[in-house]
């Protein structure tokens with residue numbers, strides 16, 4: 211089975227979590243895109259969506275699916291999104307698509323976060339995937355120095371500006387023994403908008419696609 215086929219399996223499985231007339235929080239990336247395509251098949255049954263990126267909003271609108279601003283709808287019943295890495299504790303690294311801040315906001319505003327991924331994303335310890343951090347541009351060098359003090363190797367993601375007008379620093383070689391604490395520590399640095407650790411608020415359900423179909427993980 212290819213990773214694409216595994217992603218398709220979980221995109222379809224996530225549809226089972228939706229209920230009639232809901233406004234759905236929708237993530238960003240190739241797996242979220244497959245979920246959007248599945249959502250299009252049942253768009254008459256939902257009220258609309260809140261998107262975690264301009265790219266997802268565009269894809270949703272292209273399917274004729276209504277996209278609300280988060281402020282228009284308040285809290286959401288569900289958020290569906292992919293991840294770059296996930297653990298059995300349902301801690302995640304996200305932000306490979308540079309949408310981490312809006313993803314974290316929509317996840318925070320949602321009662322349930324259903325994370326969908328192919329099973330290659332499941333790891334014992336987070337950190338092989340460089341940790342994305344959204345940073346206010348003027349803080350770039352300051353933040354880079356602080357990240358080196360934390361044991362990381364920060365690399366500017368060249369040519370990328372987030373939907374919020376900021377830059378992304380990817381941090382390699384971090385020791386992420388305690389994801390909740392590291393998420394808190396990095397978010398306290400002046401100039402950090404947010405980092406791609408979803409640990410304090412991880413996923414509530416993790417659906418992994420692979421050779422044996424869909425595996426569901428919860429805490």
Ligand SMILES: O=C(CO)[C@H](O)[C@H](O)COP(=O)(O)O
Pocket residue numbers: 237238239240241242291292293294303304305306307308309310313
């Ligand atoms: O966090 C994200 C975007 O910011 C994505 O969810 C993450 O990068 C996974 O992407 P894909 O589904 O393409 O593997």
